[in-house]
Amino acid sequence: MNTADLGLPVDVPSTALFTDQYELTMLQAALRAGTAERRSVFEVFTRRLPNGRRYGVVAGTGRVLDAVENFRFDEGVLGFLRERGIVGEETLDWLAGYRFSGDIWGYPEGEVYFPGSPILRVEGSFAECVLLETVVLSILNHDSAIAAAASRMSSAAGDRPLIEMGARRTHELSAVAAARAAYVGGFASTSDLAAGFRYGIPTVGTSAHAFTLLHDRERDAFRAQVDSMGRGTTLLVDTYDVTEAVRTAVEVAGPELGAVRIDSGDLLLVAHRVRQQLDELGAVNTKIIVTSDLDEYAIASLAAAPVDAYGVGTQLVTGSGYPTASMVYKLVARAESADPAAPLVPVAKKSSGGKVSVGGRKWAARRLDEYGVAEAEVIGTGPVPRELADRQLLVQLVKGGHVVAREPLDVPRRRHAAARAGLPLSATQLSRGEPVIPTEYLHGEAGS
């Protein structure tokens, strides 16, 4: 399957231009030096979680697989590189035949992660792996940041559904990926039609103030909406006066009115008043949807309010303060040649300024306590201890260039809920703190 077959809005003939120029010039230099084919291992990890966060959420893995499959240098791309003189003919010839033929392992999408977790491991020749750096990081950094915010919000919302409404606050295609990541993180639906089209996420909609203002009276607007959408629709009740609007809404739609939306004011107070008014009017099943710059803290503060659903925009698509996940893509081991028998040598940048990396091809496992609750993220480069063998986190995603782990989006969504439920209870505290479980390095290979 090629992403180009999937149509809008990711209908790009190739992902190969989502690449920083230095990846191509490093390739060219390595080709000339005879080092390009050295067997190499790159890993994606983050040195730290955003300040105070207890866990991270892996998201975007499915999009990474699409991007890798679709990473081709067609004539248009090659012509651009030639015209700009970015690399020479020999390198262009090599790129024309490019297909990733290596292996990729990774934390499955929806899994939680911690500082140092080897979220993705890309193995192959240096040449074929180095080219994927930018596109892999773009996807994982963006999508994981959104999923982490979504997870905190869905945890704060409990059983009440969350609607993703942030498309207008971010780049039009980020919005589509954000809706996808939000769904993985526990959101129920999105207002973004492109996300519905592309990923099959349930879409929903209410009404805007403009619709009320278009009409001569609020009553006319409500009548028009109910005539068109039926009594089950959601009427926006805060264009003029909320109390009057709620009365009008129930008069127009009857007590079968589906829901009302409140988009401004002190939501806690207004929700209580509106609930009481709806009940008094006999609209006991009419739901209340609140929107208006909600984040996980605002959602939590409304836990005791008579609210049935939350619409979240800005704070979701901007990662609730942390719009990127600060993951890096680092060479951690390489051999002296392409020979599969040549030993892998761990490599790592020496620190100058705190940017320590741990060399070596890694495994990871989550150790549980006697009650089955996670107690440590264990990362190592040697053999996996027997007691952790069935707790390993990395799964094979690509084998010899072929994607082997595609899955429908409901799978990572359920996986995330299960992974979060397996963490200590303090994982879902919203207050700032340390990662909820420590990262332990087995054999202490730091810098080896």
Added chain:
Amino acid sequence: MNTADLGLPVDVPSTALFTDQYELTMLQAALRAGTAERRSVFEVFTRRLPNGRRYGVVAGTGRVLDAVENFRFDEGVLGFLRERGIVGEETLDWLAGYRFSGDIWGYPEGEVYFPGSPILRVEGSFAECVLLETVVLSILNHDSAIAAAASRMSSAAGDRPLIEMGARRTHELSAVAAARAAYVGGFASTSDLAAGFRYGIPTVGTSAHAFTLLHDRERDAFRAQVDSMGRGTTLLVDTYDVTEAVRTAVEVAGPELGAVRIDSGDLLLVAHRVRQQLDELGAVNTKIIVTSDLDEYAIASLAAAPVDAYGVGTQLVTGSGYPTASMVYKLVARAESADPAAPLVPVAKKSSGGKVSVGGRKWAARRLDEYGVAEAEVIGTGPVPRELADRQLLVQLVKGGHVVAREPLDVPRRRHAAARAGLPLSATQLSRGEPVIPTEYLHGEAGS
């Protein structure tokens, strides 16, 4: 010109799915109610600048024009809407013939803006205008946020060039738009090949730690890079020991070495040491490029350091703390019918929670003081005072559905530099403060 003709990476057959579902259901309700054709005016504005910022930067206008031209409901899109039951057949028929046929006026791209500035004004029938809300806001909110950060950074950098390197920290297509907005805001180049391909922005690249680690010795890596790229290349000198790396770099490339890059450590200190060492080695023309989580404050703090260029990633593509510009798209006036002679009635949501909007179709002008420096953003709904007639800010972008103001990207880039230079000097102070000029409403139409 259609964006689809422009190829990668915005090759999507239509932008019509970058739409929130409620726009379509409002359309359907208005069609049935007979109000869909009412002549309407929508405006894009922001109620406030990000906390402490002195001015905003309009960016994305050119992309908005592409999106509006490309906003079509083809069979694939219509089939999706039908299958999901989002709107009925009558509405689908209307959408099949959709072409925006109205007028769009706006602040030209690169111009600065302030709270309340009518950055874009979209005029036509309610039906044709309401559909554009999400895609217009997505583009302007994202691109303007990035351009504002870029402008602060370019102001802090003075004459030293800035390189955009943030692709890996944001969604792969946001990255392309971010490179474009950064260029408008004063950046000189980008590392993102897709941005070079799509918008003709100059691209540059250096080398990564992985390239050094791939080789048996740092010297081998430097030799390979110089053999491939020539002596004018930029060598990365902080993989192991900076002093030794600089010595090796000059030994390998000679004093003609183009530049060295430093990506970690105390950049101020390291830059001074490296400059001294390069000079002692006779490499007096070798430049120093610094990277490593720079923002406008870090750039300003390096003003006295011997640095020749800055590479900026994360903080640029995340808007340096403000990843979205919080612009809204509001109905501000509408007539009782489609008749061009029917008077426009100003409309606005009544406040409940501070979300005040000012009704009426607006003009804007920047009043200058006796020295030609901006002193107020004047916004009004009545006739334009004679003394402000030639200081008006809105220009026509679309006329009767046709784009009339396309321009190459260097034009908004120069326009921004000129607009910023026309503000009071305190505009470019990095410290927090109020908008550098006040917004004045003429005729005091608030809420009228």
